Amino acid sequence: MPAAPRLKILIPHAAIRRRVRAIARRISLDFRGQPVHLIGILSGACIFLADLARELELEVSIDFMAVASYGRSGKSSGQVRLIQDLGSSIEGLNVIIVEDVLDTGLTLDYLRRTLLARRPKSLRSVVLLDKRSRRLAPEVHPDYAGFEIPDQFVVGYGLDWAGRFRHLRDVCVLLPASRAGRRARSATIP
Ligand code: PRP
Numbered sequence: 001m002p003a004a005p006r007l008k009i010l011i012p013h014a015a016i017r018r019r020v021r022a023i024a025r026r027i028s029l030d031f032r033g034q035p036v037h038l039i040g041i042l043s044g045a046c047i048f049l050a051d052l053a054r055e056l057e058l059e060v061s062i063d064f065m066a067v068a069s070y071g072r073s074g075k076s077s078g079q080v081r082l083i084q085d086l087g088s089s090i091e092g093l094n095v096i097i098v099e100d101v102l103d104t105g106l107t108l109d110y111l112r113r114t115l116l117a118r119r120p121k122s123l124r125s126v127v128l129l130d131k132r133s134r135r136l137a138p139e140v141h142p143d144y145a146g147f148e149i150p151d152q153f154v155v156g157y158g159l160d161w162a163g164r165f166r167h168l169r170d171v172c173v174l175l176p177a178s179r180a181g182r183r184a185r186s187a188t189i190p
Contacts (some may be wrong), residue, residue: 002116003088003110003145004057004073004122004139004176005161005174005175005176006070006174006175006176007027007155007156007165007168007172007173007174008080008172008173009170009172010149010152010154010170010171010172010173011050011147011149011157011170011171012156012170013021013169016051016118016128016146016169016170017051018170019128019146019147020048020052020055020128020146021039021055021130023052023055023144023146024052024056024057025055025125026095027056027058027059027096028056028057028058030179031058031094032115034057034058034059034062034094035058035059035060035061035062035093035094036056036059036093036094036095036096037060037062037090037093037096037100037120037154037167038052038053038060038061038062038063038096039061039062039063039065039077039086039090039095039096039097039098039115040064040065040098040100041064041065041066041067041085041097041099041100041107041111042060042061042064042065042066042084042097043066043158043160043166044100044101044158044159044160044166045098045100045190046064046156046158046160046166047100047157047158048098048099048128048157048165049062049098049165050062052098052126057100057116058168060143062175063082063087063088063090064084064086064087064110065080065082065084065085065086065111066079066083067080067082067083067107068080068083068109068110069083069106076087078106078136080106080107080109080110082114089118090115090119090120091116091118091119091120093120093121093148094120094121094122094124095115095120095121095122095123095124096123096124096125096143097111097112097115097123097126098125098126098127099125099126099127099128099129099142100127100128100129100141100157100158100159101128101129101130101154102119102129102130102131102132102135102140102145103131103134103139104134104135104136105136105138105140106137107134108125108137108140108142109139109140110125111125112125112140119155123142123174124143125143125144126142126143126144126145127142127144127145127146128145128146128147128157128158129145129146129147129149129159129171130142130145130146130147130148130149130153131148131149131150133150133151134151138170147171148162149152149171151175153173153174154171154173155168155171155172155175156168156169156170156171156172157169157170157171159171161174
């Protein structure tokens with residue numbers, strides 16, 4: 001029987017909170033009183049978006065869309081497909097795509113092309129976690145990013161493993177119990 005997975009804290013909640021506030025300050029300065037329209041990409045971005053939106057000193061509206069990648073071996077493939085579209089038009093709006101993690105960049109590349117065709121006033125992106133070493137679309141850069149992280153499987157603060165762990169306050173690395181090590185800051189899976 002495989003060892004039960006364990007969690008090792010990679011980014012504690014306090015550090016996430018500080019970084020989210022700093023990003024929100026930067027966005028608030030950049031848009032200086034103009035309204036922004038946040039588009040959260042389901043499901044991973046829901047918690048980041050909720051925290052970010054409440055730190056912005058701007059007029060904020062919110063919408064969501066869902067996409068999926070086909071033929072993933074591990075995580076990502078080249079094929080991105082729209083699963084759930086926005087509820088309303090973004091024409092003329094200052095749109096900010098909100099993502100939990102930027103991995104190969106193929107999803108954000110697809111989202112940018114899809115949303116630009118709908119004629120927003122401006123289009124930017126914010127990601128909490130950037131796995132830059134995994135990038136397959138080198139021209140894709142987030143306008144705002146929280147943390148660059150190594151190529152490890154992470155969960156928590158919106159990110160899941162088979163639907164689990166999205167609710168965790170910290171970003172954690174998922175690792176087998178035998179590799180957790182007694183000195184690692186680790187937690188038993190709830
Ligand atoms: C994650 C993340 C991005 C995408 C990034 O979504 O939220 O949408 O992967 O990967 P890429 O840069 O390689 O394209 P995921 O498919 O895990 O779905 P989820 O948000 O519902 O967990």
